[in-house]
Amino acid sequence: MAKRVEATGVTAYYGSFKAIDNINLSVEPKTVTALIGPSGCGKSTFLRSINRMHEVLPGARVEGKLTIDSENIYDKDVDVTAVRRMIGMVFQRPNPFPTMSIFDNVVAGLKLNGVRRKSVLEDAAEKALRSANLWDEVKDRLGKPGAGLSGGQQQRLCIARTIAVEPQVVLMDEPCSALDPISTLAIEDLMFKLKDRYTIIIVTHNMQQAARVSDRTAFFSIERTGDPGRLIEYDSTQKIFSNPGQKKTEDYITGRFG
Amino acid sequence: MSTTTLPAPGQSPTLHTKRLPAVAFLGIAVVALGVSAAICYGAGIGGWVLTLVLGLILYMVGVYFAVRAVEGARSARNRTWSALIHSAFVLAVLPLASVTWTLISKGMERFDGDFFNASMNNIGARDPNGGAYHAIIGTLEQVGIAAAITIPLGVLGAIYIVEYGRGRFTFLIRFFVDVMTGIPSIVAGLFVLAFWVLIVSPWFNDGAPAFSGFAAALALSVLMLPTIVRSTEEMLRLVPAPLREGSYALGVPKWKTILKIVIPTALPGIVTGIMLSIARAAGETAPVLLVAGGSAAINFNPFTGQQGSLSLFVFQQAGDASRFAPARAWTGALTLVALVLILTIAAKLLARRNRIPR
Numbered sequence: 001m002a003k004r005v006e007a008t009g010v011t012a013y014y015g016s017f018k019a020i021d022n023i024n025l026s027v028e029p030k031t032v033t034a035l036i037g038p039s040g041c042g043k044s045t046f047l048r049s050i051n052r053m054h055e056v057l058p059g060a061r062v063e064g065k066l067t068i069d070s071e072n073i074y075d076k077d078v079d080v081t082a083v084r085r086m087i088g089m090v091f092q093r094p095n096p097f098p099t100m101s102i103f104d105n106v107v108a109g110l111k112l113n114g115v116r117r118k119s120v121l122e123d124a125a126e127k128a129l130r131s132a133n134l135w136d137e138v139k140d141r142l143g144k145p146g147a148g149l150s151g152g153q154q155q156r157l158c159i160a161r162t163i164a165v166e167p168q169v170v171l172m173d174e175p176c177s178a179l180d181p182i183s184t185l186a187i188e189d190l191m192f193k194l195k196d197r198y199t200i201i202i203v204t205h206n207m208q209q210a211a212r213v214s215d216r217t218a219f220f221s222i223e224r225t226g227d228p229g230r231l232i233e234y235d236s237t238q239k240i241f242s243n244p245g246q247k248k249t250e251d252y253i254t255g256r257f258g
Numbered sequence: 259m260s261t262t263t264l265p266a267p268g269q270s271p272t273l274h275t276k277r278l279p280a281v282a283f284l285g286i287a288v289v290a291l292g293v294s295a296a297i298c299y300g301a302g303i304g305g306w307v308l309t310l311v312l313g314l315i316l317y318m319v320g321v322y323f324a325v326r327a328v329e330g331a332r333s334a335r336n337r338t339w340s341a342l343i344h345s346a347f348v349l350a351v352l353p354l355a356s357v358t359w360t361l362i363s364k365g366m367e368r369f370d371g372d373f374f375n376a377s378m379n380n381i382g383a384r385d386p387n388g389g390a391y392h393a394i395i396g397t398l399e400q401v402g403i404a405a406a407i408t409i410p411l412g413v414l415g416a417i418y419i420v421e422y423g424r425g426r427f428t429f430l431i432r433f434f435v436d437v438m439t440g441i442p443s444i445v446a447g448l449f450v451l452a453f454w455v456l457i458v459s460p461w462f463n464d465g466a467p468a469f470s471g472f473a474a475a476l477a478l479s480v481l482m483l484p485t486i487v488r489s490t491e492e493m494l495r496l497v498p499a500p501l502r503e504g505s506y507a508l509g510v511p512k513w514k515t516i517l518k519i520v521i522p523t524a525l526p527g528i529v530t531g532i533m534l535s536i537a538r539a540a541g542e543t544a545p546v547l548l549v550a551g552g553s554a555a556i557n558f559n560p561f562t563g564q565q566g567s568l569s570l571f572v573f574q575q576a577g578d579a580s581r582f583a584p585a586r587a588w589t590g591a592l593t594l595v596a597l598v599l600i601l602t603i604a605a606k607l608l609a610r611r612n613r614i615p616r
Binding site for chain 1: 424498500501502503504505506507508509510511514515518519522523525
C-alpha cells in the first residue's frame with residue numbers, strides 16, 4: 001500500500017520566481033513526516049510538488065526528480081491524474097463540493113473516475129467514513145449536503161474523500177489551521193490510525209502538532225524575503241525537537257527566530 | 259456641535275437615550291403632506307405627484323430636526339438616511355408596479371380564447387376579433403432557435419475564457435465580446451439582413467432573397483451571445499479555486515472537473531444570465547421587422563416564408579388605425595411579459611432541482 005517518496009534536487013518556480021531550491025528528502029512508507037518552517041519558506045510549495053498540484057497555477061513549474069517507489073512522477077510519459085490518484089491531498093480549508101451530498105462527496109473521486117456500481121460506492125463510502133472517524137456522526141444523513149457539517153466534520157469529510165480513492169500517500173497542507181482544538185485532536189488521532197496504511201506528509205505551523213504526530217520532521221527556511229526556500233534539517237522528530245543539529249533549527253523551534 | 263458627547267474619562271456612559279415615539283413620525287408625515295398639499299394646490303403649481311415628492315422632502319427635513327432635538331445628531335442622520343433609502347426603494351418599485359398594473363388592466367380585455375387561437379390573417383379594420391397565435395409561434399420559434407445556437411456557444415466560450423484561455427488571444431475574445439454587448443439591436447438586424455437575407459439565403463431560394471424566422475433567430479443570436487458569455491464568465495470566476503484543486507487532487511481530469519464540479523456550482527447564476535438574455539431577445543422588435551418581414555398569417559416553418567413575433571405584433575397593433583387594435587396590442591404585451599415570466603420561473607425551478615435539501 002504505502003510507498004516511499006524520494007525527492008532529488010527538487011526546485012520549483014512561480015514564473016521566474018524560484019520558490020524552493022534543490023530539496024533532497026526521502027520519506028519512508030507508513031510514517032508521518034512533518035514539514036515545518038516560517039511562512040513563505042516553501043514547505044507548501046514542496047508539498048504541492050509531490051502530487052503535481054504545483055503546476056496547476058499558471059506559470060508554475062518544477063525541476064528535479066521526485067520518485068514514488070523509484071518511479072519518477074515528473075517523467076514525460078506520466079499521466080498527471082494517475083499521480084494524483086496515487087497521492088491524495090487534504091487542503092488547509094475544508095473544501096467539500098457544495099452541490100453534492102455527504103455521500104456523493106466521499107465517493108466523488110470514484111464516481112468521477114468512472115465507478116458506477118452502487119454497492120461498490122456504498123461500501124467504499126462506509127469504509128472511508130469509518131476510517132475518517134466520521135461514520136457515526138453522518139450515517140443517518142448521508143443525503144444531506146456536505147457544506148452543512150461543522151468545520152471539523154467537513155475536514156474529516158475531505159479526508160474521507162481523499163482516502164476513498166485508496167491513495168498510497170496522503171499529503172496534508174495545514175489541515176487543522178482552520179479548526180478548533182477538539183477537531184484538531186480528532187484529526188491528529190486519525191493520522192495515527194491512517195499511518196498503518198498510508199505514507200503521510202503534513203505541513204504545519206503548529207510545532208506541538210509536529211512533535212505529537214510525526215515520526216520525522218523537516219525544517220525549511222529562507223535567508224531573506226525573495227530568496228528560495230531551502231531544506232535546513234531533516235531528522236527524526238525526537239532529535240529535531242530535543243537536540244537539533246543546526247543553529248537555525250534550534251532558533252526556530254525555541255521561538256528565537258525572526 | 260452634536261448633543262451626544264462622549265463621557266469624560268472614568269465616567270461610565272449611559273446606554274439609555276430618549277426615543278421619539280412612533281406616533282411622532284406619523285404626525286410629522288401628516289404635517290409634511292398637509293404643508294406640501296397646501297403649497298402645491300394653493301399656489302397651483304402641481305398635482306398629487308409633486309405633493310408626494312415635496313411631502314417626502316419635508317418629512318425628511320422634519321424627521322431630521324425632530325430626532326436631533328430629542329435623540330441626538332447621530333440618531334437624526336441615521337433616521338434621515340433610513341427614510342431616504344426606503345423612499346428610494348419605493349421610487350424604484352413604483353414604475354414596476356405601474357407597468358404591471360397598466361399591462362394587466364388594459365391587457366385583460368382581449369385575453370380570451372380567440373386571441374390565442376386566431377391570427378391576424380384576413381382581419382379587417384372593423385373586425386373586433388383576431389389574435390396573436392401567429393406571433394406567439396414566431397416568438398417561441400425564433401427565441402428557441404436563437405437559444406439553441408447561443409446557449410452552447412456562449413457557455414462553451416465562457417468556459418474557454420475562464421479555464422483554458424491564456425494571453426493575447428483570450429484578451430481579444432473578451433474585448434470583442436464586450437464590444438458586441440453594446441451593439442444596438444437594429445445593427446444586428448442590418449447585419450443579418452446584409453449577410454444572411456441578401457447574400458446567403460438566395461442560394462436556398464432560387465436566387466431570390468428571402469425573409470424568414472430563422473434570419474430573425476440569427477439576429478437575436480448576435481444580441482444574446484455576448485450577454486451569455488459575459489454572465490457565464492463572471493459566474494465561473496466566482497467558483498472558488500480550492501474546489502477545482504480538491505477535484506484535481508482526487509485525480510479527476512480537468513474536463514470532468516469543469517463538467518461535474520465547476521458548472522453545477524455556478525449553475526444558478528448561469529441560468530439567470532441565460533434567462534436575462536432570452537428575455538431581452540424576446541422583446542426585440544427591430545431585427546424581426548428587418549429580417550423576418552412580419553406576417554399576419556400563421557407560419558410554423560421558420561426556414562421559409564415570413565414570420566411575425568409578439569413584440570412586432572405589439573408594434574404593428576399599436577400603430578394600426580383600427581379602433582380594436584390598441585386592445586390587441588396591450589394583450590400582446592401582457593402575453594409577452596407572461597411568457598418571459600413563465601420561462602424564467604421554469605428555468606429557476608429546473609436549476610434548483612439539482613440542489614440537495616438541507
